[in-house]
Amino acid sequence: MSEKTAKLADVAKAAGVSQGTASNVFNRPEVVREEVRERVLAAARKIGYGGPDPKGRLLRAGKVNAIGIGAAEPLSYFFDDPFARTVMASIAQECDSRGAGIALISALNNESVAWNIQSALVDGLILFCAEGADKLIELARDRQIPFVAIESPEKLGDLATITIDNFAGGRLAAEHLVALGHRRFGILALPFNETGSGPRTTDEVRAALYDNIRDRALGYFSVLADQGIAEADVPLFETRDRETVFAALDTFYAAAEPPTALLCMSDVIALDALAWLRSRGHKVPEDVSVVGFDGVPEAALSDPPLTTIEQPLAEMGRMAVQIVMAPTRQTGNTTADLQLVERGSTGPAKG
Structure with missing residues (x-):
């Protein structure tokens, strides 16, 4: 008899005990006499029974004490992307303190992410929604388990979301540079849509698929407009990786009057820009x-x-775990506060 076909009832029969006793040997061995335990385990080995299916036990209990972390990205995203890595570290720390596990759920296409989310043995989901948010949220709704969307593109009243005010964040950045006397700007943007890179018009900014990217750009523009700087006079380049950041800067600094200040929509973009400069x-x-x-x-x-x-970022990770593992289902939006951290990469405009 193989492990796939052997059942607990077969073990009980082979050992000459009741099925209840056989079950206790695997699930509550302390209540079974040692000689009976040994006889049941020997019978299990002989017929190829490997023990009860842990999935079945967990599902019967109604709780697996684990959280799924989902993103429409490859698994490497959780380890390579500094934003994801930092939030993940905080999630892991909070889960450790609760004795809970983590399951990473990611995929490069809709079919596989759907399967992974639907089949994951988890009590709740934390979704990274920088891209592919609609699909992730739809799949999480279908699971009917608690979930929270980090950086959801919109506040969803009947769902739990953790967002930031991207427009206000854009304004903070631009206000800082304007106060330093800068008048010539270049914007290095995150992806607007699922594909493509290159110079973008203001109409393309407003038509961006991802609201958070659009709002950061509009935050920049609103401050510059107050200074009499027209949107059309601020070059904006959609980037996807270091290569496209470098291509953008090649374009910016080929101009007769290149920018004296760069507004970068992520730290990763800014670090690549520093390397190019x-x-x-x-x-x-x-x-x-x-x-x-x-x-x-x-x-x-x-x-x-x-x-x-x-x-x-650390606080957002902790909040996400607390929301998912709360005794009652949480809904509504939590807006995380932003702050300008001034360091050595900004200074007064030349001349």
């Missing part, structure tokens, strides 16, 4: 100032240290 002999902040967005740990360690709009 350094390689081309541009001094930061003497020649050009750079502001990032997110507040990842790497920002404080760059050369020079990066001025950034800081999200409370």
Whole structure:
């Protein structure tokens, strides 16, 4: 008899005990005499029974004491992306304190992420919603288990979300640079849509698929407009990786009057920009100032240290776990506070 076909009833019969006694051997061995335990275990080995299915036991209990972390990204996202890595560290710490486990749920296409979310043995879900939010939220709704969406593109009243005010964050960054006397700006944007990169018009900004990216850009523009700087006079380039960041900067600094300040929609983009500027002999902040967005740990360690709009990433991770594991289903939006962290990458405009 193979392990796949052997059942607990077969073990009980082979050992000459009741099925209840056999069950206790595997689930409550302390209540069974030692000689009976040994006889049942020997019978199980002989017929190839490996023990009760842990999935079945957990499902019968109605709780698995684990949280699923979902993203429409490959698994490497959780380890490579500084934002995800920082929030994940906080989630892990909070789960450790509660004795709870974590299951990473990710995929490169809708079919596999659907299967992973539907089949994951978890009590609740934390969704990273920078991209693919609609699909993730739809799948989480179908599971009918608690979930919270981090950086959801919109506040969903009947669901739990943790968001930031991207428009206000954009304003904070631009206000800082304007106060330093800057008048020539370049914007390095996160992806607007699922594909593509390159220079973007203001109409394309407003038509962006991802609301958080649009709102950051509009926050920048609102401050610059107050200074009499037209949107059309501020070059904006949609980027996806270091290669496209470098391509954007090649374009910006080929102009007769290049930017003296760069508004970067993420710290990762800003760190890539610092690398390009350094390689081309541009001094930061003497020649050009750079502001990032997110507040990842790497920002404080760059050369020079990066001025950034800081999200409370660790607090967001803790809040997400608390929401998912609350005794009652949580709904509504929590807005995380942003703050400008001024470091060495920004300074007064030249001249």
